[in-house]
Amino acid sequence: MHPAIQAVLTVGVAVIVSIGYFYLSNVFLDRVLFPARGPNAGRNINRANLIRPWLFLFPAFAALGLYLAYPVVETIRLSLTDRVAGGAYVWAGTDNYAQMLGDPKFWEALRNNFFWLLIVPAASTAFGLIIAQLTDRLAWGNIAKSLIFMPMAISFVGASVIFKLVYDYRPAGEEQIGILNAVYLALGGDAPQAWLTIPWVNSLLLMVVLIWIQTGFAMVILSAALRGIPEETIEAAIVDGANPWQIFFKIKVPQIMPTIMVVWTTITIVVLKIFDIVFAMTNGQWGTQVLANYMYDKLFRANDWGVGSASAMVIMLLVLPILVWNVRTARKEMR
Template sequence: MNPALQAVITIAIGVGGCIGYFYLANLILDKVLCPARGPNIGRNINRANMIRPWLFLFPAIFALGLYLAYPVVETIRLSLTHRLPGGGYEWAGLSNYRQMMHEPKFWEAMRNNMLWLIVVPAAATAFGLLAAQLTDRIRWGSLAKSLIFMPMAISFVGAAVIWKLVYDARPAGSEQIGILNAVYMALGGDTPQQWLTVPFWNNFFLMIVLIWIQTGFAMVILSAALRGIPDETVEAAIVDGANPFQIFFRIKVPQIRNTIVVVWTTITILVLKIFDIVFAMTNGQWETQVLANYMYDKLFRANDWGVGSASAMVIMILVLPILVWNVRNARREMR
C-alpha cells in the first residue's frame, strides 16, 4: 500500500477512536446510565456529575499510570532480578548494582554526566541571560532572538550532523572543510585535530551542541522575566549613579533569581537524559559515554536488562531531588 495512504488511514483510526471515546462515553452516561429525566432526575444528575470527572480523566490516568508510573515500579523490580535464559526471572538482590559499580564504563559515564551537569546548564543559562539582556535593548532584537532561538526546532540528530561538519578534519596539507579546523589552522595550529576523539576535551565539544540548542530556551524565558522587572528599581539605580554592569548584576539578576533557577533545573533534567547527541556523534567512544547511552548499550546491545535497569534507576535517583522540589513548589502555589 502507498505509505501516504497508509499514514492517512492510520491517522484517521487513531484520532477517530479518541474522539469517539469521549463522545460515546458522555452519550452513554447522559442517556443510558443516568438519564436526566424520569422519577430519579435529581439523583441521576448528581450521580452523572460525580462520574463525569473520572470519565474525562480516565484515558489520561490510564496512560500516565501505564506509561510512566508502572515502568518506575517495573524498572525497580528488573534492576533487582536476573533474567533466566529460558524466560523467567530470579531474585538478584543488589548484584546488578554491584556489577555496574565495578565497570569502568559506568564511572566514565557518571563522570561525564556530572561534567555535563555542571557545564551545560551554567553555560546555556549564562549565554541565555546575556542574549536576553543585550537583545532587549536594540531595535533588531526580536530578529536576533528568533535566530538564536532557532536551534530549539532542530533535532538532536540534525544538530549532530551540523556540528560534525563544524568539527570535520581533513589530513594535514589539504584544505580544511570543517570551520573549526580551518580557524585553528589559520591561527597557526600545526596539524588538523579530530576534535571528537581527543579524550576528556571531546566531552566539551559534545556539550557545545546542547548549549547551542538550549541557549535560545534560556534566553526566551529570561527575557520575559527581565521585562517583568519594575522600571522604578532600575530608574532608582540610575539616579543613584549605578553603571550598566551594576544595574544588571546588582538590580536585575537578583530580581529574576527564581526564573534563573527554573531555567537551570529545566536544562538540568534535560542533561540528565541526554542521549541522541552522544549516540549520533561518538556513541560513547573516546571516553564520551553518558548514562543514557550506557543504559541503551546495556539494554539493547548487551541485552542485559538487569544492569540496564539499574543504570536507569541511577538516572531516576539523580532526577528525584528536582522532582520533589517541583511538587512542593506546585503545591505551595495552589494554596
C-alpha cells in the same frame, strides 16, 4: 499506504474515537447508571456530576499508566532479575546493581554526567540571559533572537552531524574541511587534531553542541521575564545613580531569579538524559561515556537487561528530585 494518508487517517480515527468515547460515556452515565428521572432524580444528577470529571480524566490517566507508570514498574522488575536461556527471568536481587557499581565504565559515565551538569546548564542559562539583555533594547533584537533560537528547531542528531563536520579531522597534508582544524592551523598549530579522540577536550566539545541548542531556549524564557520587570524599579535605580551593571545585577537579576532557576533546572533534566549527541558523535568512546549511552550499550548491545535497567533507575533517581522541585517552583509562580 502513503505516510501522509496514513497520518491523516490516524488523526481522524483518533478524533472520532475520542468524541465517541466522551459522548457514549456521558449517555451511559446520564441515562443508564444514574438516570435523571423518578424520585431519586436529584440525587442521581449529583452522583453523575461527581463521576463526570473522572470520565474526562480517565483517558489521560490510562495513557500515563500505560506509557509512564508501567515502564517504571517493569524497569524496576528487570533491574532485580536476570534473563536466562529460553527468555525466562530469575530473581537476582541487588546483583545487577553491584555489577553496575563494579564497572569502571559506569563510574566514567557518572563522572562525565557530573561535569555536564556543572557546565551545560550554567553556560546555557548565562549565555541566554546575556543575549536576552543585550538584544532587549535593539531595533533588530527580534531578528537576532530568531537566529539564536533556530538551533532549537534542529534535532540533537542533526546538530551532532553539523558539529561533527566542524570538528572533522583529516591527516596532515590533506585539505581540512573541519572549521576547528582550519582555524587551529591558521593560528599556527603544528598539525591537525582529531579533537573528538582527545580526552576531556572531546567532552567539552560535545557540551558545546548542547549549549548551542539550549541557549536559544534560555534566551526566550529569560527575555520574557526581563520584559516583565516593572519599569518603576529600574527608573528608581537610575534616579538613585545606579550604573547599568548595578541595574542588571542588583535590580533585574534578583527579580527574575525564580525564572532563572526554572530554566536552569529544565536544562539540568535534559543534561541528565543526554544521549543523542554522545551516541552520534563518539558513541561513548575516548572517555565520553554518559549514563544514557551506558544504559543503551547494556540493554541493546550487550543484551544485559538487568544492568541496563539498573542504570535506567539511576538516571530516574537523579532526575526525579529536580523534576519535583521544578514543578513545585512553577506552581508557586502561578499562584
